[in-house]
Amino acid sequence: MKPVLLCVILVLTACGAAPQSATAKPLPAASVATAVAAMQERGSVEVLPGTVKAASAATLMARVQGVVGRITATPGTTVAAGAVLVEIDALEIAAKRDQAQALAAQANADFERSKLLFEKQSTTKADFDAAQARAAGSAAAAAEAGIMVGYTRITAPFAGVVVRKHVEIGDLLSPGRPVIDLEDPASLRLEVEIPESLAARVVVGTKLRVQISAFDQEAAVVEVTPAADPVSRTVLAKLALPPEATGLRSGQFGRVTVPVSEGRQLSVPSSAIVRRGQLDALFVVQDGIARLRLVRLGGSDGASTAIRAGLKPDETVVVDGAETLLDGQPVTVR
Secondary structure, eight states, rough: OOHHHHHHHHHHHTTTOOOOTTTOOOOOOOOEEEOOOOEEEEEEEEEEEEEEEEESSSEEESSOOEEEEEEETTTEEOOOOEEEEEEEEOHHHHHHHHHHHHHHHHHHHHHHHHHHHTTTTTTTTHHHHHHHHHHHHHHHHHHHHHHHTTTTTEEOSSSEEEEOOOOOOOOOEOOOOOEEEEEEEGEEEEEEEEEEGGGGGGOOOEEEEEEEEEEEEEEEEEEEESSTTTTOEEEEEEEETTOOOTTOOTTTTEEEEEEEEEEEEEEGGGGOOEETTTEEEEEEEETTEEEEOOOEEEEOOEEEEEESSSSOOEEEEEEEEGGGTTTTTTEOOO
16 A cells, blocks of 8 residues: 555645645635535436547558658648648659650550551551550559659648658658658547446437546547457447537547436535646645545536545535645635
């Protein structure tokens, strides 16, 4: 147990909750508003963690060998579909294209001459067929060489934002090497691992409350994997985040509230909850002193939030002014 207690102490210290030394100046009293934690009739819920990801995301890779000659995309840049992001200097590929085109032109000229001779019955059918096959093969080789040259220009497959670049000008690329990460910020989703026991409550079309930073509203489930993971015993659910939810980005931590059953739960006004990193806490007022308390949250209806652990009924909590409080600070109730 000692390592766990030490971890909690370190977290609270980082949150400004370290005990004051005997020589420290006493903290000034803060004016706050309070409320009493009480049992309420509400649905029992499970709050599950999730991660924001883009539905449209791609890692663009090199398809030919060559040296990076030009990069037009930088992280954070918005690009249109088809925009050139990276150009590869591949002189050998261009030379092979030119050679293939020259051979194709020659083979086509030979075919036209053979065709005239065949029409005049001055050449055999076998010679005519051979000339025709050489022209077709040379044209195919020239087309393939042209496609390879096209691979020296890496373009955006869809409109989006450049998230990351893996190369710099002058880097030698080989086929399969990652070059650019691209995603569409208008297609963000919250991906959540749902325990098997709750999977029946999460189906496509279900609306669940989602909390991501300042975003706190309902989002619809748009995809649920049909099979459970054999290791974690969970199914993956994806909830579509509305385009108007500004400020969100892939990789952010979020929470989704899944209803379980009806019942009475200890609740406090949602304004009492303060966050320290990814930890949830609130301030409990004891004898005129604010004490920081780590809690485990239940569901939220926006106005109030259920507390699953860390608080007792009838305890007084700060509901206004908590964000600037320090652990152990005197308070006056207004």
